[in-house]
Amino acid sequence: MTVATPAGSAPAEPGARPELDALLAELADGERRWAATPLTGRVTLLGRVHAAVAAEAQAWVRTASRIKLLADDSPLTGEEWMSGPYALLTSLDALARSLRAVAAGRSPLDGARFGRAPGGRVTVPVLPLTAHDRLLLNGFTAEVWMPPGTDAETVRRRAGLGALDPQRTGGVGLVLGAGNITSIAPLDVLYELIAHNRVVLLKLNPVLGDLEPVYRRALAPLIEYGVLRIVSGGGDVGGYLAHHPGVAHVHITGSLATHDVVAFGPGEEGRARKAAGTPLLTKPMTSELGGVSPVIVVPGEWSEADLRYQAEHIATQRLHNSGHNCIATQLVLLGEDWPQRETFLRLLRTALERLPARPAWYPGSAQRLADAAASHPGAEWQGAEGSRLLVDLGDGRDAATLETTEYFAPVLGVLTLPGTGAEFLDRAVETANRDLVGTLGANILVDPATLRRLGPAFDDALAALRYGTIAVNAWTALGFLTATAPWGAYPGHTVDDAQSGIGVVHNALLIDGPERTVVRGPFRPFPRSVAGGEWALFPKPPWFVTARSAALTGRRLTRFAARPSWARMPGVFAAAFRA
Template sequence: MDTAAMDRDLETLRAGRHAWARLPIPEKLRYLDALAQRTENVAERQVRAALAAKGIAPGSPAAAEEWLGGPVVQARVVRQLRQSLHDVLHHGVPQLPPGSVRQRANGRVAVQVFPASLTDRATLPGFSAEVWMQGGVTPHTLADHMAGFYKQPEPDGAVSLVLGAGNVASIGPLDAVDALFVHGRVVLLKFNPVNAYLGPFVEEAFADLIHDGYVRTAYGGADVGAYLCGHPAVDTVHVTGSDKTHDAIVFGPGPEGAKRKRENQPINTKPITSELGNVSPVVVVPGPFTAAELRFHAENVATQMTNNAGFNCNAAKV
C-alpha cells in the first residue's frame, strides 16, 4: 500500500477543492461535454474488457448488459445532468415539464421525474417514477429545494471519497459525477478490486478533471479503503457495497465494532452516504390484469433477478 502516493493525491484535491466549488457553471458544462465525448471514445474498449473479465461471449444477449450498465447509462446521465446545469445557469433551477408536480392526498408534494422525454416514453412505455418531497414543501416553495448547492454565492469545497461498486461499471463513475456536479466536491474514486480493470477507461473518460486536479483514483483492497476513510484530508465518504462494509467503516470491524454499533459509538464521524444492496419490495396490487399484462410484469420481476446475476442495488428483492 503506497500511502505516500495517496497522501499526495489528497493534497492535490484539497488544494483545488474551493476552486472547483466556485467554478462558474459554463466551465463545469465544458467538463461535462468533455466527459460525454470521452465516455463515447472509450465505450467499445471498455465493454470488450468487461466481456473478457466476465467470460461473456461478444454478441450474446448478456453482452448487451455491459453496454447498458456501463457507457450507455453513463452517457445518458451526463447528458441529463448537462441539461439540468444549463437550466440552473439560465433559470436558477432545473426546469420541470408542465404537469409534473402534484400534491398527494396527505399534502406531500410529488414530482414526476420519469418519463421526461419522448425517448423515455418510447423506450420504457408504461413506466413512471416520482420523487416525494419532505413534509412542509409546497408547489410554490418547491424551487427553493432544488439545486441547493448552486444557490450559495461562494460555496466552500470539500474532498469526497467514493468507494466504487464491484458490480455495475457505471456506478462508481456516476457517484463521482454526483459528488462533483451536484454537491460541488472534488473526488478520490477508489475502484473495487473486482472490477479494477475498468480503471484505465474511467481515467481516460475523466482525463480533463484529473489533469486539472479535481479527480484522483485509487486501487487496492480493504486496507486502502480503511486508510482513506480515516484520512484527515477526506471530508465525506460514499460507499456502494454491503451493510458490513458500511458498519466496518463507521464502527470498526469484528465484535468490538458490533458492540460500538449497538451502543451507537462510531469511530468515524464523517458524513457518509451509502447504497447497500436492496430489500425493496415488489408490491402487487389487485387487478384486473390480462394474461399479457401479468406476463409483462412477471418478466420485469424475473429480470431483476437475472440481470447481472441479480447483483444490482436497484433490483427489488422482496
C-alpha cells in the first residue's frame, strides 16, 4: 500500500516530473469544465460511466481474479463480482438519483422516514430504499445515526453536499488508491467528483496495476470529459503528487503507517514531526485506514445449527479476500460464562480448518502471519498447509499485540470476558473502545430472544460503541456495499491521531456530517429465520466464503445492477438459494 517517497527523501520540487505536471494542468482545465456542468449533465455523464462499467465487468473480474490467484471457475470469484463492478454500478445509480433530486429542487432525503436513537440522535434509513432492495436483501436494514443535537430538518436541508452548489469546485483531488478491493479507488473518485466537486488524479496502487486498462475503459467517459486522470507507479509518484501545489486535497485508502508517511514524511524525521504535531503535508487530507475490528458474540441459547452458521459467519468476516480487508474481523469477544462457549470455539476451529483453501495473495502476508505466530507461541495453525492462524487468548495470555496490530492477513484472535447479558455486552463495548486500535467497524451477534431481553439496553450499547459502521447479525462489509451508507471511521480523528481515518466516502445520499451507520440482519438464514419469527427471506449470504453458488450469484447480481429488471430477479434468487 506504500505511496510515500523513498525513505529518507524529501518531496521532489514541482517540475521534476513534467509528465505528472502536464496531467495536473489538464485537470485544471477539467475543473473549469466541471464547474460549468449542470447537475443534469453530471447525471448524463454518470449514466455513460454506468454503461462502460457494465461492459467491462467480465474483464474486470477476470483480471482481479488473476491478481488474487483465483481460478476462473472458483466460487470465490463471486467476491470479485460483488466487491468490484457490482459495488460501482449500484453507487452510480444511487448518486444519479441524488443528483436528479437536487436538480429538481428537492433533497435526496425527501420522503425519508427519520427515526430516533439514544442520545436524541436522528436516524436516516438508507437500506432498503427501493422495491428491488426489499427483495434482494430481504431482512437487512441500514440506518445512519446523526450526531446528538442535529435535527431532522437540518439533515434534510444539508443533504446534497457539493451538488447544492455545483459551480463551486474544490480544485484537484489526489486519490491514492487501495490495493485490495477493486471498487475502492473508482468509488473514491466518484465521491470526490460528486460530493466535493473536485476533479481527480487517481494514483493506482501497484498491487492492482494490471487493472489499469480495465479502469481506463470503465471510467473512459470521465477521462474523456477531462475530470479524471489515472497514473501508475510507486511511492515516488504518490509522494510527488501529494505535495504538489497543483493538488488541493489528498485522499488515501491504506494503512495507518502509509498515511503517516504521506502526512509527516518517512523515517525518524517523519516520526519526530508526528510527535510534534507538525505535518509535512499542509493541505487537507482524508483517509480510510482500517484497524482491528471486533465481533462481539452476546451469550444466548443457540441451537447447533445457529452455532455452526455463526462460526461460518465469523470465519467469512476474517477470510473473505483471504483476510486482506480493512474491515476483516480480527478479534472475537466471547463470554467466559457462556455455557456454549467451548462448543462454539470447536465449531469455529472446524470452520477455519475446512473452509476452501486459497492463497494469501497480498504482498507481505506470509511475513505478517509469521509475526503473529511469533508473538503468540500458543497460536493454532488451521487450514491447508497452515494458511490460517487462530490465537486463543485464554488463560491470561497477553492480548495487547493482537489488539493493536492490524495484521491484514488470515489471523483471528479470541478473547473471553466475564459476564452474561447486558453486563457482558457493556464490558465488550468498553473493551473494544478502550483497547482496540481503529474505529472503522464492529460486529455484534445476538439471537432474537436475547435481543428482546436486553430491550433498550442494546441500543444504548450501540450508542456507546464508537465505530463508523456497526453490524448487528451481519458483517460490516454490507455497509461498505450499501451505496447509500456513509463509509469511514468514527468521527473525531485528526491527522496526528488518524486511527481508522478522517471523513467518509460512498454516502450516495450525500448526507452531511453523519456519525455512524448501523446495519442489521437476520440471525438465521431462511427458512430457519422465519421459523424463529424473524420474517426474513434471505438464504445463506452469497458473500459467505462457504457459499457454493457465490460466483453465479455475483455475476447475476452484477447483470441486474447493470440493467435492473423484474425479469432478472428469478435468476438472482435461483443462484442465491443454491448457496
